[in-house]
Amino acid sequence: MGVGADPGARHATTGRTGASGVSAVSAAVSEHVPAGREEPATRLAVLWVPDWPVVAAVLEGLVQAHQPIAVHDARGVVAASARARASGVRRGQRRRAAQSLCPDLVLAPMDEGRDVSAFEAVVQAVEGDVPQVQVMRPGVVVLAAQGPRRYFGSEEAVADTLIGAAASAGVEAQVGVADGQLAALIAARESVLVPPGASAAFLAGRDVRDLVHVTTTRQARAEMTEFTGVLRRLGITTLGALAQMRSGQVAARFGALGSQARRLAAGLDGQPPSGRRGEPDLTSAAELDPPAQRMDTAAFAARRLAEDLHARMMRRGVLCGRLRVRARTEDGAELERTWRIEGVLATTELTDRVRWQLDGWLSGRSGRPPSAALTRLTLTAEEVSPANTVAEGLWGRVGRGERQAGRAALRVQGMLGADGVLAPVTEGGRSPRDRVRLVAWGDDVTPVRDPAQPWPGQIPQPLPATVPAEPVPVRVLDQAGDSVGVDDRGALSGMPARVEMAPVRQGHPARQAAHPSGKAMPRRLAVSRWAGPWPVHERWWAGQGARYYLQVAGEEGVALLLSGDGEQWWAEGIYD
Incomplete structure (x- = not known):
């Protein structure tokens, strides 16, 4: 497969990796191995598949391996293939910026579920040769190196075995071995074996932002990113500088996170060994x-x-x-x-x-x-x-009624399927339909579009109380019965006198759309008041023209929000 590996590193993932990696790193750090370190770190081996989101997209058949590929989320590029990186595409870039650098770039949406499911084949292949492996995240497998080293005879043989197992699953991987989790992760990214006791020197000159590689949760990633940003503003830019700080000073200033980061920067385990009995599983x-x-x-x-x-x-x-x-x-x-x-x-x-x-x-x-x-x-x-920081809040604690409602929703979801119970998520956008997204109950409710950001041209408050599942086609007519449209200057071609629901197919959501008061959406509404139209220009790069919004109200106590393209109108919402 090899879509995520750098071309220059391809030979380093063969059986020669171990020997060449050890000699290179040994020469660089042999003079700086700390003497007499009292606390040994766990010797870990890490298998890393470069750019796993890209590889997973290829394995699922979404893209072709020979194409320049970028996997993206709502914020920008998450991973890019070697061919895309050669054109200047980098992680964190906005999609438009990446496409301007590489016009042939093929985009695939980020899907964590796809990454996990596709990685299962690689993990099973590794488990066939080395037992007791742990998945850190899709694309990264961690295991204790001592047992496999004794069985296979050397760490080089362990690396060869892991790389061969990944190859049998159809992917190219890199392996690193070192003392401590951070050193092992970075060693895998460089495809080297760090000699025992040399992890501190191996890490010393690296940027403190590399600490983010050890995180596996969203909260931990955000906290570590903020922490390393503070360190850099204080002038502590390398892991070696962080490791040289006194542990008491780091703990007093940065708490448990700072203490853990300092230990990782020194090539130690994230937590010190404890003499007391651990908590039961x-x-x-x-x-x-x-x-x-x-x-x-x-x-x-x-x-x-x-x-x-x-x-x-x-x-x-x-x-x-x-x-x-x-x-x-x-x-x-x-x-x-x-x-x-x-x-x-x-x-x-x-x-x-x-x-x-x-x-x-x-x-x-x-x-x-x-x-x-x-x-x-x-x-x-x-x-x-x-965990000193893990506790229920004094305010906002989940009440009994909310827990019971959650359990009831789960029972219904078990009968109807994952998409049988949906929860609303507030999103950023202009129209009422764009500002609410429905997700399966229990899924991540993080907004894809930040609602706190400015959205020029958005429909002002109050928003419609009811938004049909699909826009309802309607006709806006004047007193003479002629259709009312919008000209090139954004003005109505006539005075709205009535709104009629256009014929819709059987089962269309428009037939079930109802006013919150219990009134069905009227098939014919005599307009007594109206406001608009308001033009909204968006997605111009995709050739989409302006959309116009119009509010109409009738004597029946029903008010509608209409949207149109200048000729055709749709009912987007019903006001309470």
Whole structure:
């Protein structure tokens, strides 16, 4: 496949990687290995597939591997293929800027569920050679290096085995081995093996912004980005400078996050070893009756278990370092996957991890679907530790009625499917339809378009109380019965006298659109007052012309918001 790997690094992912990587790094850091370090760090091996979102899009058949590809979300480019990067496309660019640099650029939307499901095949291939691997995020697998090194004879052999396993799944990967999680992650990105004890020197000259590589949750990523920004403004720009600071000073100024970052920058584990007994694991399990063979059935049970596990962690004020997902089939087979967690998982993130994992198993995209329907699902929070910042708020606490409503929505969703219960999300936009987006109950409710940003030309308050699922075609007529349109200067061609609903097909949402007071949307409305039209110019680059908005009210107490292109009109909303 190789769509995400840099051309210059392709030879470094072969069996020669280990030897060449060790010699290169050893020469660079041998003079700076700290002597007599009392606290050893965990030796980790990391397998990294470059630009995994791009690779996943290719594996799913959305794009072709030979094309310049960029995966994007609402904010901009998330990942780009090597060919796209050669044209100047970079992560974080706006889509229009990326397309101006590379006119042949092929865009694919970001889909975390697709990334997780497609990565399951790679993880299963790695597990066939090396047991007890942990998925940090799609495209990254972490495992303790000591056991595999003893079995295969050397760390170079471990790297060769991991790269071969990924190749058998159809992707090119890079492997790094080092002391500490941050050093191992960066070593994988450079395809090198860092000698034992040399991680601190390996990291010393690197930018503090590289700390973001260890995060796996949205909250942790945002906090680490803000923290590294503060460090750079204070003049602490390298990991070596952060590691040289006194631990007491860092803890007093930046708290637990600063202490963790300093330890990672020094090539140590994120948390110091504790002499006390750890917190017991937390487990939520459920029998699936009837057995689940379809994704929507399994997703209902998974969401309920994930919310229960998250609520228990919140009540105890703890967080977990690993999430283990187990499933048992009717014929007794066991499916298991472990996710490594850095930071606090929100309820939606925990639910998504479990749902995406089940989708990877049940969809068959891994090449090894379950041998039978699932009969039991178990979620276990491991490496549980106290979290000083995890607690329910004093204000805004979820009440009993809200919890009961949530459980009722989940039960209905289990009967109707994931899209059977929808929740509104406030979005940025101009029309009422653009300013609300419906998502499946329990999914991420983060707005795609920031509603706090200015939206020139948006419909002013108050907004219509009812917005039909689809715009309702109508005709605006004057006293003589002629159609009222809008000329090139934005003026009406006549005085609106009545609005008539255009003929619609049977089952069209217009037939069910009703006024909040209980009145059905009128098929004919005598206009007594009107305002507008207001022109809105948007998406001009796509050839879309101006749209015009018109408000009309009748003596019947019904007011409508109409939109049109100058000739045809549609009812966009009904005012209360």
